[in-house]
Amino acid sequence: MNGGCSSDVRTDTGVPDERIKIAVIGCGLLGTRIAGELCLCGCAVAMYDSDNTALSTAVSRIHQDWEHLRTQGLLLNQHPQANNLICASSLEAAVEGAQFVLEAVVEDLQVKSDLMRRISSTCSQTAVLGTNTLTLDITAISEHVLHKQRLIGIRFLYPVYTIPEVEVTMGGNTDAQVLQRVGRLIEHLGKVLFVRTGDPLILTPQQVQSRQIAWKEKVQAQQRDRGPGSHGGLNASSHAVVSMLQHVHSATNYRTETEDNRHTDSSPRGNECIICTERERNCLLSPCNHLCCCMECAKSLTNRHQNCPMCRTPIAEVLRVFIVGQTVPTTSAMATT
Structure with missing residues (x-):
């Protein structure tokens, strides 16, 4: 054992640790x-x-x-x-x-x-x-x-x-x-x-700073939600800095909309499209259901008959996604390729 590290990893109950x-x-x-x-x-x-x-x-x-x-x-x-x-x-x-x-x-x-x-x-x-x-x-x-x-x-x-x-x-x-x-x-x-499908992802100092600002805002929001003395929210084994990407795989967490020409503004919230890294991820690729890119890049993928950039599954359709808490237009339907 070196540098003050623990020589064993166990849970508070004394049983062997089952963590990753x-x-x-x-x-x-x-x-x-x-x-x-x-x-x-x-x-x-x-x-x-x-x-x-x-x-x-x-x-x-x-x-x-x-x-x-x-x-x-x-x-x-x-x-x-x-x-x-x-x-x-x-x-x-x-x-x-x-x-x-x-x-x-x-x-x-x-x-x-x-x-x-x-x-x-x-x-x-x-x-x-x-x-x-x-x-x-x-x-x-x-x-x-x-x-x-x-x-x-x-x-x-x-x-x-x-x-x-x-x-x-x-x-x-x-x-x-x-x-x-x-x-x-x-x-x-x-x-x-x-x-990575081409050049490596290199962040500029400004992009690094914007992510830190966004991270801090998320932490502050989580702390407000928990309230003073509250032990809700993340538990002791959860990430100490709040996730930048909300999970939308549950049907209760997203809606779909007919694809149109609306663009999602670029925002440094940590959920940028993995292809252009500029616009926000706002669509699911079906049938694999990966939330990984913006609608514009999804259209480009389907036009070139390319597969999902995460798992290589052929794309059958593209579903526009709205995260809970976002303003959702009244009209909603499935956007197919």
């Missing part, structure tokens, strides 16, 4: 923040770094980040605890029992390839392996990985805590079911899946 188990390999600035974010989300996190100094200081850096978030009004839980965080003494100990292994080491193909080869020979055969890369080829990284179909690019955007998007990149060997598992994890984290 994730190993984060690499305790640099990005890896530490990924671990801190996962910890806030209630995941059971194991960290490892071959640099003992980086590992030993990781927990204190996480607490510093949390304190900064708290003072900036970006943290819902004012007193988070790292009781679901451990620092592993070896790579093998870190990945043992992990359902997801996320690496955040130096952007070097040989380093990442060697690391993933070693991880794949040690961790569970069913564990998803996520590589955090901006420029490297996912297929090349997977060359010597055992069960290489489970390797996928999972890129958290800096500074992690206030950025809703998580960029996911499929490799030539990546299985579609792995993408679905990662999608469910990202949804659990209260973040937004951005599937």
